[in-house]
Amino acid sequence: xxxxxxxxxxxxxxxxxxxxxxxxxxxxxxxxxxxxxxxxxxxxxxxxxxxxxxxxxxxxxxxxxxxxxxxxxxxxxxxxxxxxxxxxxxxxxxxxxxxxxxxxxxxxxxxxxxxxxxxxxxxxxxxxxxxxxxxxxxxxxxxxxxxxxxxxxxxxxxxxxxxxxxxxxxxxxxxxxxxxxxxxxxxxxxxxxxxxxxxxxxxxxxxxxxxxxxxxxxxxxxxxxxxxxxxxxxxxxxxxxxxxxxxxxxxxxxxxxxxxxxxxxxxxxxxxxxxxxxxxxxxxxxxxxxxxxxxxxxxxxxxxxxxxxxxxxxxxxxxxxxxxxxxxxxxxxxxxxxxxxxxxxxxxxxxxxxxxxxxxxxxxxxxxxxxxxxxxxxxxxxxxxxxxxxxxxxxxxxxxxxxxxxxxxxxxxxxxxxxxx
Amino acid sequence: xxxxxxxxxxxxxxxxxxxxxxxxxxxxxxxxxxxxxxxxxxxxxxxxxxxxxxxxxxxxxxxxxxxxxxxxxxxxxxxxxxxxxxxxxxxxxxxxxxxxxxxxxxxxxxxxxxxxxxxxxxxxxxxxxxxxxxxxxxxxxxxxxxxxxxxxxxxxxxxxx
Numbered sequence: 001x002x003x004x005x006x007x008x009x010x011x012x013x014x015x016x017x018x019x020x021x022x023x024x025x026x027x028x029x030x031x032x033x034x035x036x037x038x039x040x041x042x043x044x045x046x047x048x049x050x051x052x053x054x055x056x057x058x059x060x061x062x063x064x065x066x067x068x069x070x071x072x073x074x075x076x077x078x079x080x081x082x083x084x085x086x087x088x089x090x091x092x093x094x095x096x097x098x099x100x101x102x103x104x105x106x107x108x109x110x111x112x113x114x115x116x117x118x119x120x121x122x123x124x125x126x127x128x129x130x131x132x133x134x135x136x137x138x139x140x141x142x143x144x145x146x147x148x149x150x151x152x153x154x155x156x157x158x159x160x161x162x163x164x165x166x167x168x169x170x171x172x173x174x175x176x177x178x179x180x181x182x183x184x185x186x187x188x189x190x191x192x193x194x195x196x197x198x199x200x201x202x203x204x205x206x207x208x209x210x211x212x213x214x215x216x217x218x219x220x221x222x223x224x225x226x227x228x229x230x231x232x233x234x235x236x237x238x239x240x241x242x243x244x245x246x247x248x249x250x251x252x253x254x255x256x257x258x259x260x261x262x263x264x265x266x267x268x269x270x271x272x273x274x275x276x277x278x279x280x281x282x283x284x285x286x287x288x289x290x291x292x293x294x295x296x297x298x299x300x301x302x303x304x305x306x307x308x309x310x311x312x313x314x315x316x317x318x319x320x321x322x323x324x325x326x327x328x329x330x331x332x333x334x335x336x337x338x339x340x341x342x343x344x345x346x347x348x349x350x351x352x353x354x355x356x357x358x359x360x361x362x363x364x365x366x367x368x369x370x371x372x373x374x375x376x377x378x379x380x381x382x383x384x385x386x387x388x389x390x391x392x393x394x395x396x397x398x399x400x401x402x403x404x405x406x407x408x409x410x411x412x413x414x415x416x417x418x419x420x421x
Numbered sequence: 422x423x424x425x426x427x428x429x430x431x432x433x434x435x436x437x438x439x440x441x442x443x444x445x446x447x448x449x450x451x452x453x454x455x456x457x458x459x460x461x462x463x464x465x466x467x468x469x470x471x472x473x474x475x476x477x478x479x480x481x482x483x484x485x486x487x488x489x490x491x492x493x494x495x496x497x498x499x500x501x502x503x504x505x506x507x508x509x510x511x512x513x514x515x516x517x518x519x520x521x522x523x524x525x526x527x528x529x530x531x532x533x534x535x536x537x538x539x540x541x542x543x544x545x546x547x548x549x550x551x552x553x554x555x556x557x558x559x560x561x562x563x564x565x566x567x568x569x570x571x572x573x574x575x576x577x578x579x580x581x582x
Contacts, residue, residue, distance in 0.1 A: 359459055359484035360428075363542060367424055376460045383460070389482045390460050418428050419485075 017318035019401045025050040036369035039407040044189045044395035047242045056302035086301030093304050095225040103250040103287045108216040109139040111235035111250035116143035118260040126152030129178045134160035135188040138378045140214045164191040164340035182211045186218035190377035191340025192348025221346040243303030247296030257283035264289040315398045322396045323347040326405045333412045347396035356419050358390040368411035426538035436485035441495035445478035454555030456568040461487045465555045491552035503560045510553045
């Protein structure tokens, strides 16, 4: 259910996914420069927004704007209802047990910092260990280094193979009596590898160790079920899920959230305040100090409603086709080597072109209106492990087509011409 | 915008065969330079004799613009006094940060003028400046330069990216 990408599953006969029809829902994809339409292949950095999200934001600010959880007047009550409805939408989206297990945050980074500070920090003592993986985004490394350093604890690392798969052969040795938490990325942003998160959770839980999953690159590509994964925490970002920037989600099991101290103090998160002391509201309010990003939440709800209406079997088949087609076409360019060839991958193709640095590739592709990401993708340990300074990364969403791949490959031909390859 | 404005033959040549690309034995000054956002890194070595750059070498990885800029820079400053080298930095910096609509003076820059196309690509200005910031750090004896730290200096606010 959560790891069907890359697995060839015999499909019932469905209509092929109509990417062209879906593209019409995304106004930005209609733009062109010098007669060249935009080939947007940087979806792992951020995704484009469907008209439904844009119209929902416009309507909220034009007709429904009010602060939540405090006004007794009509608009405030309506805004509160709309905000809390999205909490239930997210709960269904992740198949969480209860809406109170959904915390709204700024994004995946803040979600992980919240867990590091409120769940990790109070538990960490000198000599304790946090276990991460080689392919974590910096946002699932640095927050743990900060709390580990303060406690005298250390960060240990699950190794990665040359193809970009987690090497779980040593996992049993890495899970020790000092391990306080495992943090692992569901889908690698730089390589596209889909990690066997359910297995990692199972093996950690056998030793009573909780697991946080960074799902930022997973939820845009396939359905995620946090109860099937049985993870303790799951984080994702709205803007990588076709919603607005500045909004994200932390899912946490209710038993953990109830036992955790607040992350930030302020209004909204209290039960009673006196100068002698303050008692805190139960989750999720305990973790949502101050006026939240109300419009962001409502926009995220519109994005998730949009995703809900998509035919996901067809979407996943379409993305598998894009991945296969892109991999074979990009590999056909002389001098190209694809980096990250895990057996299970989301639609991400990271590559190097021999003799040409990724930044030069990116600048030249941009002249042909092909937008890709170049560099280390905030995963320097991955680059170090694979011995490459930087890659060019094409990352796809369901609105991409084979035509976008052709544009990428044609533009790569121009790169080769400029560099005399 | 023509890609050939950016990727001139001189730049492609210096990228393919960078000059002075070596660790300099007997160097009495060196500095590390990095562009943290894109991961470009270089180490610059100098032999400074009586305030004159008697020899210079560099090592590192980066894009064609940063490699060519470092190569061209080492060729341009070899034999110059530190003040002459820093004056050249000023002129170079002005060339790559002047908006495309403004006029630039390249007469004093010689081969370095090949990098004038960079000003049309604000995201790449830091690539061209990395070597020069590193030279500045080596001459100042501070040992390290980062294009991000440089961004915080008022005279660098126009480097874009």
